[in-house]
Amino acid sequence: MIHFLKKIIQSRKMSKQVIDQGAASSSQALLSRQLAHNVERLMQVFGASNDIVLREFSFGHEGKMQGAVLYVEGLANKLLINESLIKPLMYDIHIFEGRLEVTTLEAVKSCMISLGGVEEATTLESVVDACLSGDAVLIIQGFEKALVLNTKGWEDRGVEEPKTESVVRGPREGFTENLRINTSLLRRKIKNPNLTLEPLKIGKKTKTDVCMMYLKGVVNPRLVEEIRRRLNRIDTDAIMESGYIEQFIEDAPHSIFPTVANSEKPDVVAAKILEGRAAIIVDGTPFVLTVPMLFIENFQSAEDYYSRPYFASLIRMLRFGCYGITILAPAIYVALTTFHQELIPTPLLFTLASSREGVPFPAMLEALVMLVAFEILREAGIRLPRPVGSAISIVGALIIGESAVAAGLIGAPMVIVVALTAVSSFVVPAQTDSESILRYIFLFLAGVMGGFGVAVGMLGLFIHLAGLRSFGAPYLSPLAPLSVHDQKDVFIRAPLWAMLTRPRAIGWRDPEREHFRLEPSPPDKGGKSSK
């Protein structure tokens, strides 16, 4: 029996090896001098796909040279290929007749092709890869090399205002699905040669372009090294979105808290790069990852820095408060009404008691029902087409807000508590996932053990958060470990001229952000000129 199993496993291994070898032999092979042979092998690789365009043509003196252009329709810019590749070779070459001998690959490359990016390829694999990523490949009879021409040009969504992270004041542009546009958006924000891009291809089958971006001199080289190591570790078939990368490189895969941040806005990512973080941009998604991530990043919004500090600080504290409300409000309500009635002010207790009179469920079940109803409404609202979505919200509001109370199924205070919880959860959008889970945990603890349970839960939560790290940075930094310098950007947002240094946990390689004494003031009075 065991022997038999072993045999099966072995045979599987062998067959896999065979396949791998076959793949290797077909794509790792070098190009040959014979155009026909190359074309034949390429067409074998691509098979029957009809979006592969192969154009064979003659050019040069008396049409002596034979060439072939290969590209994928839709990925490559057809017009560009016609205008800058085929036309010069077939027509313009005659202008130089007699004056220029275009007989070598170098001559073709340097004299005839009016395109920006031209590279040479020697293997079949690189030719195939180039084709599939939108480049055109020119193969000429008699040469072992092919020319890879950058003609990428596919249909794209333009730079639009992102759906998430809306701002009242601040840039409205958002990242797109196109990696190159995304990197250009960042380049436009940080015009600095030290802004470094490190390209990578991840995904054995999808060969997705991934790009790491950081500001040399500000970023910690060990961080870059670590990201590189983690990215290179990924050995998977497909990367569909940056979420795939996130799940392969995060520090705490079993935590409900994300340790990799993401953003759709170039100004946010640029600011994070300038603080000493690194960005990971993935082709095909507008969500750009940034690491390391700190817990307080959830509470920092781009707009905080664009509006004036007093209001920004107020809103910052409001966000912390809302985070507390959204994870604790139902739990505290349940704990108070089922365990600690003595803590409720007497008149309020009368109101609560009156509203609970006739409610058939215990408070905890009541809260659970309402929270689940809210999650259902939220999920339905996101997934449904917009015209139907509004119907859902009306039905939801009517049924839950009005009828459930009127029918005596749910107490009115519980509706208020859950509504407050639900609204608060959208104040800290980055943590909506963890909030939902924590809310249920705390509700359960409160329902079973009251305030003691909530206290135990909070303790556990803090222990967990304090134990998390993201790419070497303590997750709760700068609160724990405490960094007095960095308190300027936690509960309050200090004026920009007072934020002299980068966060200690991230950008301490080049701590100085700006010159001190930048606080604006009226000019000195005449006569008392400062010396």
Add this chain to the structure above:
Amino acid sequence: MIRTFTKNHIILSLKMIVCTFLIFNVTGCWSRQEVDSISIVMGIGLDIAENSEQVRFTAQVFKPVEQKEGGREGGGGEVSFWNVESSGETVSSAVQSALHEAPRELYFSHNQIVIFGQNLAKNGILPHMDFFVREHSNRLTIQVLVAKNQAGEILATPAHLEKMPALDMRDLIEAQTEVSQSGTVNLKQIMTRLMSTTTAPIAPLIEVSEQGSEQTVRLSGTAVFKKDKLVGELDQRETRGMLWVLGEVRRGVIEVACPESGGKVALITILSKPKVVPVEEHGKVKIIIDVKEEGILGSQSCPENFSSPEKNKQLEEMKADAIHQEIRKAITKAQELNADIFGFGDAVHRKYPKLWKQLEQDWDTIFPDMEIDLAVETIVRNEGRASEPLTEE
């Protein structure tokens, strides 16, 4: 760096989870009870049952009214309380036997007042106080009252502003700071006085009074205890006399006759501060009381102008005299009852601890004949908005 979830990790985390749950057995709030499964007690009355030695216990509980759509209508129409009555040998057994009538467990955390019936107070309140200290859900801020008659009767008198009589009475007691004519005490204060060997406990007296066809409760002076037994009462002026010495006069009106013409001047107290100093003289102690008072002119019904310094001085003297009389009355009454309601004994104890050891045993004979020196200083700060009185001219 790469963490894999091995068997050891799973075992470790299981152990951690088990340990975490073990905590819950150690302590916790185990008494889970929904709001709709408790009777919220707002006031307690204790009497002696008519034909036995048992305690009759009256608890005023909140009666929740189910909220209808469109909110509560008016709120005054429906009675939102219920008085549960039961009796037992002790307060605890009476509370337990209340459950024969009340379908929900009595919940004392929000209790506002305790009223002792007069008969019960005469027999001694100490045996019944233990429940309020021992039972953990009772708060020490509960206001203590003594009924002129039966406590149950007071609790049954309908409330006029609040939803329940108990709440009405709590507010009534709070409002006394404006008048300073009843000696309000909470549970903690009365416990402190009960535990002292000499200081006599006090409590405000409450009675039912008829106002036309309506019944209402009324605070009428102060009950005075000797040890834990009710021995007498102070009327409202005597009560304020006591409060001057205790330093508990917050506000109040003192009326004096106009010096030159008929009519009265009402002087409002805004600040008072007493100083009680025991002095030893040849083995005897005497008490020196020095009361400083400040106030304003509230109103006057005579056409005299008090804005001149001389007239002002005259007013101040008259007021000092009135206060002096009040305090004297209270002292006389206390010495008659031989109840040290002012806590003079404790003052001596603090100042002369050694001497106190000799005096303590004989305090009951010392206190009634004790020499008490009294000095009152008063100030009339201003005459209000009208500097001159309204006259017919």
